[in-house]
Amino acid sequence: MPKGDILGATRPLRADAERSVRTILEAAERVLSVNPGASMEQIAEAAGVARTTVHRRFANRQALVEAMTADVVRQLDDVMDAGRPETAPPVVALHEITANVLRVKIGWPFAMGLVFTDADSPAAEGKRRVDDRCLALLRRARDDGLLDAATDLDWTRRVFYALIGEAVHGPDSGLEPDALAQRVVDTLLHGAGPR
Amino acid sequence: MPKGDILGATRPLRADAERSVRTILEAAERVLSVNPGASMEQIAEAAGVARTTVHRRFANRQALVEAMTADVVRQLDDVMDAGRPETAPPVVALHEITANVLRVKIGWPFAMGLVFTDADSPAAEGKRRVDDRCLALLRRARDDGLLDAATDLDWTRRVFYALIGEAVHGPDSGLEPDALAQRVVDTLLHGAGPR
DNA sequence: CATAACTGCAACAGTGGTGTCTCAGTTATG
């Protein structure tokens, strides 16, 4: 009775089962983002599915959560690709990537939170890859004179993440991702001081 | 058998009991900052105290957590007072307050996290007071030309909080609070762009 | 120093979540 998706050694799921998995993942995100300690029962209910079905697809809570973070990391990878951080002009890539990451974060706040706090999650190496590409982009930005030459890139990257995290909170979370991205990038580059 | 500290209607605790309360609060912070879902048992163990004693002082988990957040909010109040945000020069107050808040946050990361995420905690009105004073300080800073005239103060405040939150993470959390504060304020005012 | 307060320990019932199993009914798929 193979449940884990550990290294694709399992036969592919039937189409409806695949759909179940998706539904459960999305319901879990909705429920856990409101109450991180919610029970499997509550998640199942939100997914419109029996609790046993959840356990059929995910051996335990941890497996479910790991699937969520893995999914989000995959989305982040896609988003990075779409932004062409290695080739596009730094400002453009920065804005593009920011807006798209915001989109992901708005839809998956819980999973994103985990990816960016739990250092020892199985999605950690994927996160590191994203970090590296982000860092490389910032280095390009600095070489272009967009950032101060003395800037600590690691700190800058963390500030960047923090700004993204902050942009989705509060009263302006309903704004267009592009508008939010504008604000984030502007703040990252210039702060709140006079121009 | 009065347990709650609700509105000081209870007889003052004996000196050793008072000490117990403190020990438990500090142990709870230590344990919960590592594992937010830790059991009362684990907290009691970390405090070097029987589990029943924890329950004697705090009716339930919620009461314990609320005591922690209340304590932290009180510390924040003190810190704000010490910074004289209404009278001292804005730059000075900003730096002073940042450094002191960092000190609090380093020692009480879990409770601080709650205060700044849970909007409906009983410490909410205390938090709002802190928010207001912070906002007033930023307004003074803007009037002094320290911030751009068009700056959205609410956004700036949230960025300020986020930067403080970020400063205590990562590899530099061991730095002097003053050095961290320097970095936070500098980033808040100028961002990462060229000067 | 006498008393009241505090503590540890052991035991207890209650609660809620977890993970598993079976089975009957439905649905996708070659």
Added chain:
DNA sequence: CATAACTGAGACACCACTGTTGCAGTTATG
């Protein structure tokens, strides 16, 4: 269309945590 996969439902044992009580021994305090 025959088969294999999937689902919901009910039931089950299990477990960890919670919150309370009683009691015997210790400690602060007037």
